[in-house]
Amino acid sequence: MPADPRSAATPPAARARALSKVYGTGEATVRALDAVDIDFAAGAFTAIMGPSGSGKSTLMHLLAGLDTASSGQAFLGATEITGLDDGALTRLRRDRVGFVFQQFNLLPMFTAEQNILLPLELAGLPREARARAAAKAASREWFDTLVATLGLADRLTHRPAELSGGQQQRVAIARALIAKPDVVFADEPTGNLDSRSGAEVLSFLRRSVRELGRTVIMVTHDPAAAAYADRVVLLADGAIAGDISEPTPESVLAGLDALRSLDGSVLDTAAAR
Numbered sequence: 001m002p003a004d005p006r007s008a009a010t011p012p013a014a015r016a017r018a019l020s021k022v023y024g025t026g027e028a029t030v031r032a033l034d035a036v037d038i039d040f041a042a043g044a045f046t047a048i049m050g051p052s053g054s055g056k057s058t059l060m061h062l063l064a065g066l067d068t069a070s071s072g073q074a075f076l077g078a079t080e081i082t083g084l085d086d087g088a089l090t091r092l093r094r095d096r097v098g099f100v101f102q103q104f105n106l107l108p109m110f111t112a113e114q115n116i117l118l119p120l121e122l123a124g125l126p127r128e129a130r131a132r133a134a135a136k137a138a139s140r141e142w143f144d145t146l147v148a149t150l151g152l153a154d155r156l157t158h159r160p161a162e163l164s165g166g167q168q169q170r171v172a173i174a175r176a177l178i179a180k181p182d183v184v185f186a187d188e189p190t191g192n193l194d195s196r197s198g199a200e201v202l203s204f205l206r207r208s209v210r211e212l213g214r215t216v217i218m219v220t221h222d223p224a225a226a227a228y229a230d231r232v233v234l235l236a237d238g239a240i241a242g243d244i245s246e247p248t249p250e251s252v253l254a255g256l257d258a259l260r261s262l263d264g265s266v267l268d269t270a271a272a273r
């Protein structure tokens, strides 16, 4: 078992080294990710952008331990994910990673509060029960902080069907943060929201980084959403094609336009307008 990452000299929260994912064989081969090297700093909000099919989801899934690499290495803190067996990957996802999805993925029969606390209920073996109970008690203060930050105090007894999309996504964010995971991966978190609810959710993700010290890596198609991040990583054809710090919607759009002109599809884009 690798050492506790917190005892090492603050490695990046997530890291890829020559990370590749190849689907299919022969003529049907798709190189979804092609020898990617990248670091994601702890305590930062990073957005991953790029054209459809550029490898964004593949990179996120490999970094989160949701999929296996064809070659290369992925690290979560000091832990090399590539090479972990299924059991270790399951524990890693449960204990050290939080997820926010486009579809919210809340349990419909549970209240908002029960949904938020779910990750603390799920963990492990009977012999861990006492440690779990202690962790839960310690988490009460963190729960209250999250609920206050996300503006959910008067919604805790509601079931998902009784909440707006924006409220459901805020519950999903609280659930992703409750166990203080090393990294929260957000996959198109505003894809199902109107622009006002989307802006609220993005503000909360940014506050969770700036005020609560968390680490967020988000895939998005939306330049305005990406501009909430501290950094935007651009992917094209499975490779890193750009890196923008302190992004604005304009700088992100300019970066995406540069990608299109690089691959010669600028005319297609202009024609589509």
Ligand SMILES: Nc1ncnc2c1ncn2[C@@H]1O[C@H](COP(=O)(O)OP(=O)(O)OP(=O)(O)O)[C@@H](O)[C@H]1O
Pocket (backbone or CB within 6 Å): 023, 024, 030, 031, 032, 050, 051, 052, 053, 054, 055, 056, 057, 058, 059
């Ligand atoms: N299970 C699979 N089998 C075969 N090819 C796949 C599979 N999953 C992804 N791909 C291919 O790998 C490439 C990268 O896919 P990926 O989903 O990572 O892109 P993306 O940037 O997230 O795209 P989008 O923005 O459309 O969601 C694409 O060419 C895709 O068709």
